Amino acid sequence: MIAHEEEIRRNLCDSDQGHVFAYWDELSAEEKKSLIAQLSAIDLDQVNRLIEIHLATPPPAELPSLQPGPVVPVEGNDPGVLHRARERGEQALHEGRVASLVVAGGQATRLGFDLPKGSFPITPVTGKSLFQLHCEKIIALRRRYGSTMPLLVLVSPHNHQATRDYFEQKQYFGLPPEDVILFEQGMLPAVDRDGRLLMASRGQIFLSPDGHGGVFRAMAKANLFEEMAGRGIESVFFFQVDNPLAKIADPVFMGYHLEESAEVSLKVVRKREPAEKVGIYVLEGGAPAVLEYSDTPAEVREAQDESGQLRYWAGNIAIHAFHLSFMEQLGREEKHLPYHMARKKVPCIDETGELSQPSEPNGIKFESYVFDSLAVARKAVAMEVRRHEEFSPVKNRTGEDSPATAVEDQSHLFRSWLRDSGILVEDENAQVEIGPLFALDRDELIRKIREDGLRGARKVLLD
Numbered sequence: 001m002i003a004h005e006e007e008i009r010r011n012l013c014d015s016d017q018g019h020v021f022a023y024w025d026e027l028s029a030e031e032k033k034s035l036i037a038q039l040s041a042i043d044l045d046q047v048n049r050l051i052e053i054h055l056a057t058p059p060p061a062e063l064p065s066l067q068p069g070p071v072v073p074v075e076g077n078d079p080g081v082l083h084r085a086r087e088r089g090e091q092a093l094h095e096g097r098v099a100s101l102v103v104a105g106g107q108a109t110r111l112g113f114d115l116p117k118g119s120f121p122i123t124p125v126t127g128k129s130l131f132q133l134h135c136e137k138i139i140a141l142r143r144r145y146g147s148t149m150p151l152l153v154l155v156s157p158h159n160h161q162a163t164r165d166y167f168e169q170k171q172y173f174g175l176p177p178e179d180v181i182l183f184e185q186g187m188l189p190a191v192d193r194d195g196r197l198l199m200a201s202r203g204q205i206f207l208s209p210d211g212h213g214g215v216f217r218a219m220a221k222a223n224l225f226e227e228m229a230g231r232g233i234e235s236v237f238f239f240q241v242d243n244p245l246a247k248i249a250d251p252v253f254m255g256y257h258l259e260e261s262a263e264v265s266l267k268v269v270r271k272r273e274p275a276e277k278v279g280i281y282v283l284e285g286g287a288p289a290v291l292e293y294s295d296t297p298a299e300v301r302e303a304q305d306e307s308g309q310l311r312y313w314a315g316n317i318a319i320h321a322f323h324l325s326f327m328e329q330l331g332r333e334e335k336h337l338p339y340h341m342a343r344k345k346v347p348c349i350d351e352t353g354e355l356s357q358p359s360e361p362n363g364i365k366f367e368s369y370v371f372d373s374l375a376v377a378r379k380a381v382a383m384e385v386r387r388h389e390e391f392s393p394v395k396n397r398t399g400e401d402s403p404a405t406a407v408e409d410q411s412h413l414f415r416s417w418l419r420d421s422g423i424l425v426e427d428e429n430a431q432v433e434i435g436p437l438f439a440l441d442r443d444e445l446i447r448k449i450r451e452d453g454l455r456g457a458r459k460v461l462l463d
């Protein structure tokens with residue numbers, strides 16, 4: 001071993017992680033090099049801190065005081081406020097001060113799709129992929145506002161190359177390649193119940209993406225704050241790759257966020273039912289927060305108000321507006337996000353030295369969540385939106401929140417746009433698609449149909 005390797009070995013042994021070298025003598029030179037590279041990239045102090053916090057501290061006996069978070073209502077909003085918000089948002093878009101950022105580093109495990117989730121076909125008639133749909137919306141916005149809004153794409157080491165290949169093969173769906181910026185999130189090791197690092201093979205430790213809260217650090221690492229500032233960007237519209245109904249860079253939302261001088265804003269919808277797998281927007285000990293569904297006890301999920309409605313009704317649809325400088329504070333770690341731990345089944349090398357597929361959770365993964373930034377923001381605001389217009393995530397292979405429901409929800413929305421444009425849709429179940437490049441929203445469709453009638457509509461509606 002050379003000096004650098006010796007030091008790494010000493011540090012790991014001092015942290016009771018010497019077992020990662022158990023098979024050292026049987027590794028090839030190449031494998032040794034790669035294990036050392038992996039180990040040197042880990043921040044061992046951080047890992048030790050995480051182990052200490054999560055394995056040593058007993059879970060808190062009771063939740064801090066909770067209240068429903070204050071939300072700008074979707075209905076009955078002051079038209080003057082909405083009008084001002086729209087104008088402010090449109091101005092920011094015109095002036096090229098808004099970027100969009102999609103998080104796409106996840107592994108689509110529940111969907112059971114091995115390729116990047118963004119390449120999953122999702123539109124009702126032409127089967128465009130999620131990425132194509134998002135890119136076409138951005139092209140439509142760039143045309144409408146005469147801007148060069150970039151798209152930042154968070155990927156993980158697992159899907160970075162496949163995502164890049166996909167965009168290249170599809171020629172970035174017509175966006176200039178320099179305006180589609182892929183950047184990579186960090187990885188963290190997983191540990192067993194005793195805090196020992198799990199091994200993916202005899203010569204590799206197991207690593208998994210550090211959660212979408214890693215987006216800020218990843219932006220700093222990729223020098224995106226300098227790059228965005230250089231392009232005159234001040235605000236970032238954030239969304240998840242899995243939602244085909246995302247209203248990208250919605251001017252009302254962006255404008256409201258700016259009018260309120262918020263550092264982070266979020267959109268919420270009324271929860272479908274207590275068990276729906278969405279985080280809930282609350283005040284936790286007086287501070288805004290999203291309680292993740294997996295961490296929310298049943299009595300909170302099911303709590304009712306005096307009128308028998310869900311007390312915590314505001315479901316997080318993972319759409320945010322950020323002030324760039326706030327993201328930068330998080331990225332440079334002037335402000336910190338906590339890590340959450342999740343017990344997962346992690347395929348790993350067992351005590352016999354063979355790879356085993358556990359049937360029960362055997363490992364602990366650590367992730368940070370982007371919405372924990374609400375708690376450290378100077379100001380955060382939440383806006384309620386209509387689910388059928390803005391939220392239909394693709395999570396599961398079948399059943400709720402699946403490709404089938406996303407296709408139906410898009411068709412349903414487009415049928416309503418057609419009806420509002422005066423077009424009779426006889427078949428209530430007709431699959432309909434309106435491409436963003438033809439009409440980005442209902443109002444644009446109404447205007448086009450009023451001006452041009454149905455001329456060319458058949459072709460463009462399906463295009």
Ligand code: UD1
Binds near residue numbers: 117185242278315
């Ligand atoms: C997420 C939210 C939940 C919200 C719901 C709405 C979290 C922890 N929870 O739940 O509050 O109500 O969406 O649909 O996000 N991703 C990365 N890197 C990672 C992990 C995830 O980029 O390390 C991306 C994924 O590609 C995906 C998104 O983050 O686009 C959400 O991840 P997912 O695991 O699907 O979250 P949900 O459990 O559905």
